[in-house]
Amino acid sequence: xxxxxxxxxxxxxxxxxxxxxxxxxxxxxxxxxxxxxxxxxxxxxxxxxxxxxxxxxxxxxxxxxxxxxxxxxxxxxxxxxxxxxxxxxxxxxxxxxxxxxxxxxxxxxxxxxxxxxxxxxxxxxxxxxxxxxxxxxxxxxxxxxxxxxxxxxxxxxxxxxxxxxxxxxxxxxxxxxxxxxxxxxxxxxxxxxxxxxxxxxxxxxxxxxxxxxxxxxxxxxxxxxxxxxxxxxxxxxxxxxxxxxxxxxxxxxxxxxxxxxxxxxxxxxxxxxxxxxxxxxxxxxxxxxxxx
Numbered sequence: 001x002x003x004x005x006x007x008x009x010x011x012x013x014x015x016x017x018x019x020x021x022x023x024x025x026x027x028x029x030x031x032x033x034x035x036x037x038x039x040x041x042x043x044x045x046x047x048x049x050x051x052x053x054x055x056x057x058x059x060x061x062x063x064x065x066x067x068x069x070x071x072x073x074x075x076x077x078x079x080x081x082x083x084x085x086x087x088x089x090x091x092x093x094x095x096x097x098x099x100x101x102x103x104x105x106x107x108x109x110x111x112x113x114x115x116x117x118x119x120x121x122x123x124x125x126x127x128x129x130x131x132x133x134x135x136x137x138x139x140x141x142x143x144x145x146x147x148x149x150x151x152x153x154x155x156x157x158x159x160x161x162x163x164x165x166x167x168x169x170x171x172x173x174x175x176x177x178x179x180x181x182x183x184x185x186x187x188x189x190x191x192x193x194x195x196x197x198x199x200x201x202x203x204x205x206x207x208x209x210x211x212x213x214x215x216x217x218x219x220x221x222x223x224x225x226x227x228x229x230x231x232x233x234x235x236x237x238x239x240x241x242x243x244x245x246x247x248x249x250x251x252x253x254x255x256x257x258x259x260x261x262x263x264x265x266x267x268x269x270x271x272x273x274x275x276x277x278x279x280x281x282x283x284x285x286x287x288x289x290x291x292x
Contacts, residue, residue: 042070043080050086057088108175108201110141110213116201117146118177118214119184121154122221126231134241135162136221140177140213143254143262146170148221148245150238156186163189167196177201177211220248 019026045068049061056064058081062074110116122134135149135158149162163176176198178184185202193200203210225244231237253259 039080042072043084045070046077046080047084047086050081054088058086108177110139113139113142114171114173116140116175116177117173118211119159120179120211120214120218121181121183122218122226124222124226124231124237126234126237132231132234132237134221135159136214136218137162137166138214138217139173139262143213143217143257144249145217145245145262148241150234150241152234154183156183156189159183159186160189160192163193172196172198175199175201177203177214179203179208179211180205 015029016026019029042065045065046061049064050056053060053064058078059074061081062072062077065072065077108116116139117137118140119135119137122136124132124134126132131152133151133154135147135154137146137148138144139146146166147162149158151158176193178200180202183189184200190200208215221241221244225241229240231240248261249263250261251264252261254262
């Protein structure tokens with residue numbers, strides 16, 4: 001319309017005449033058509049559906065958008081899907097018997113101090129590449145770390161020695177939870193725990209989340225110390241790890257305890273495990289038969 005009038009001269013051709021000749025409504029010259037850009041709203045709805053239905057791909061989301069009144073085809077949704085970086089996550093293997101295994105921390109939760117202990121192994125290396133192994137023992141109710149034994153190699157005999165020392169200095173728990181490692185399932189360890197009337201709780205093989213308390217502790221140990229330090233020697237590792245254990249018990253705020261430390265009044269044990277073993281042999285009739 002503007003081209004015609006400019007070509008023939010605005011003063012010679014009126015708008016009314018030009019619209020009649022071109023077959024256009026005069027209202028088209030008065031108001032510009034406004035086509036709303038609905039793509040941001042479409043993207044928002046698409047992302048919301050993808051979040052709500054995590055296993056749905058763009059084709060299923062397209063069907064849901066159409067059900068909500070959007071006039072879109074799957075090609076447009078696919079373009080926006082890729083633009084937003086959306087994708088269906090890989091199918092995760094089914095976790096079996098999460099809440100049904102009697103040894104799971106979900107099935108049996110700690111109710112008081114010394115109700116349930118748990119222990120596990122953690123491994124790192126010194127600067128020369130040689131392995132360093134740690135035995136961690138915690139009280140699940142108080143979250144206190146009872147011991148971290150550090151050595152190049154730890155066996156079932158070391159596990160038995162550490163438990164003996166803790167039982168003498170701290171007391172005997174009702175239950176002790178662990179995975180199915182050979183150091184924990186060893187006949188000597190099981191027989192001795194049975195004598196002192198401690199019930200063992202074994203988690204499902206390949207299910208570390210069932211031993212969640214000690215796994216969480218081990219994650220903190222690795223994140224706050226092991227991944228931040230380079231140990232030159234085994235002795236240095238022992239000193240720094242024990243210092244971290246004491247700080248964890250007496251200083252570090254714990255979120256599940258209302259940001260209080262697990263055991264602010266506790267001081268590190270002064271008696272070595274070997275001395276505790278000798279005292280246990282003489283004083284505890286339940287353990288004397290198994291420690292001789």
